Structure formats: structure tokens, C-alpha cells
Amino acid sequence: MPPNPARPFAGLERVDFTGLRMRLIDADNQVIGRLAAYLSMLLQGKDKPTYAPHKDAGDVCVVVNAERAVFTGNKWEAKVYRWHTGYPGGLKEITARELWRRDPAEILRRTVAGMLPKNNLRDARLRKLRVFPGPQHPFTGVELVPAQPPRRRLRDRGLGWALPPGFEPMNPEAYLVRMRGSRLAGGGHGGAGELQQQQARAQPDGDAAGGAQPGGEPIAFDDLLTADELAFVQRSQQARAGRGGGDS
């Protein structure tokens, strides 16, 4: 089922396109689960006031840049996809990172499939979802309406108190990542918290955290520091070194 040949409308021949749109979604830098939840709403047609649970009236969703979609936390190593082949001793496991290596689009497809209601319409709805790992898609010449997943407001995961002045954090990187959404440490921009798409992402070693390289590592969303945060880290390390040298 996964292979998408050069016939883009394969599988969509029996679809009645009246009242449907073809939507284009860019998965670049989107959190996989949240994007999948949004896609499942589109595929069910729940964004239209003419929604009917017995009809498959969802839009066709074309997702590009699926290989650049992100898991937060340690999920690339920790998340394990399991299935049983039916044969004795046939429990198979694969980590998210390994599955990404095999077929980056499959992760998103599985996630969306798990979020669709498990009924007779599920297969038809899944067929309306087309996921492509790169920025190319074969739906040339078709009018694709862009669909933007809702922007997130990051939670305040801070400590609840700010460091008193004169104290430097012992682990500046961890401190910064923790205090990112915190209102106390100046993380709240206009009280709305940071939006997920951070424009000023620093490239740590210049080894391009983009996952678009063949065999490159997917972006570990939480770990990258912005330019401001890097500066803070350097300053606090210098201050700490200065004080440490002065103590002994």
C-alpha cells in the first residue's frame, strides 16, 4: 500500500470530488502527533459544517516534507512500533528512528491511521491521505489549497521561580530548555508564550540539524538553542569559570 507511483490519483479513482478540496500541508518542523490529529480532522471532514458521520466527505490531504516532521523528547529512540506477524514468536519491534530510516512517510501515516475512527470508513479516509517525504509531490496541475495546522502555545514548564540575581545556573543549556515557555524568565512574548516555529534557531555545529540529508538525524526539537540562548550559555559559563578560578 505505501508506494506512491507516478500515478498520483491511483486509489482515488472512485472518489467523488464534488465539494472536496485537495489540501496541501507542509509537515516541516511540525510535531508529528499534533499534525496527525489535525490531519485526522481534515480527513473526516470535521472542519466543514456539512459534516456527516456516515459519509466520507473529507478533503484529500497531500502532506509534503514528512521526513522533516518531529518527535519531541526522546521519542526517536524510545518510541517502539510493535506488531505481530501471526506466527509464534513473531512479535516484531522497530524504533521510531529505524522506521524513519526505512520510510519516513510511514510514521506519519501510522499516526494518522491510529487517530481516525476505527470504522468502515477508515480505509477510504486513509486513501485520501497522501504523504510524501520530500518537498515534491506528483499532484502537479491540481489546485491544492494550503492548510495550516493551528499554531501551538508552549506550556510553561519552568521552575515556578526565577533564579535570584548573581546566581548562574549550573547547567545553562538544561536551564534554558526548561525555562523556555516560562513567564518568569522572560519566555512569554506578549503573554502568549512562544510559538512553535522559532525563527532564530541556531545551528549548533553547522552540521545542519535539518533531517533532509540522506541518513541525517531528525531534528531533536527541544535541544536546539536559539542565538540568544547560546549567548546566555556562553556568558554564564564564563561567569562560572571566572568565579571558579577566583575561589580556588
Next chain:
Amino acid sequence: MTRVKRGNVSRKRHKKVLTLTKGFRGAASLLFRTANQQNMKALRSAYTNRRKKKRDFRRLWITRVNAALRTYGFNYSEFLYILKNSKIVLNRKVLAQLAICDPDTFFKFVMSLK
């Protein structure tokens, strides 16, 4: 004892049930014993589902109104709060139909509440 023929008594009794089970699958539309059981089940389901129908439709209207509102950037929960406070008694059924059939009026209505 005088002889009693059973005649058409049972047949008339059974006919009543069998006419209710027309369209049932297999023996349930043909054989009285099976049909009787399925008929009882069907009537019981009809009873509960008449009550469920009211719930189901309300859910559908809510989903539809929610969808229509979100195309304008509002959401159902906040909208309902405003609606309740403004003492407007339009119900969800009306709002859902309005959103489908006359979206312009729906939009004006929503904006007038804001």
C-alpha cells in the same frame, strides 16, 4: 372431551409477529420462534434508540456548529458561553441548519454577539 381443532388460532397469532419481522435476515423473517426472539430484541432496541436519537442529533449539531465557527476563528465552547449569557434561546439544531443553508446570516449572527 369434545374434539377441539386448533384451526387458525396459532396462525393468526404468529402472523402478527411475522409481519413485524419483514426484512430480517434468514430465519428471523420466516420462522416464528426465531422471529419472535429477534422481534423482541428489535422492539427493545427501538425503545432505547428513540432516546439515543435525540442525543445523536445533538452531537451532530454541535460538531457542525463547531466546524462552522472554526472557519471564522471562533470555537464552540467560547461561543456557547457568550450565547448563554446573551439569553438567546436559539438551539443547536437551528444554528447548525443556519450554518449550512445560510452561512452569511450565520456569520452576521455570530459577529453580532461578539
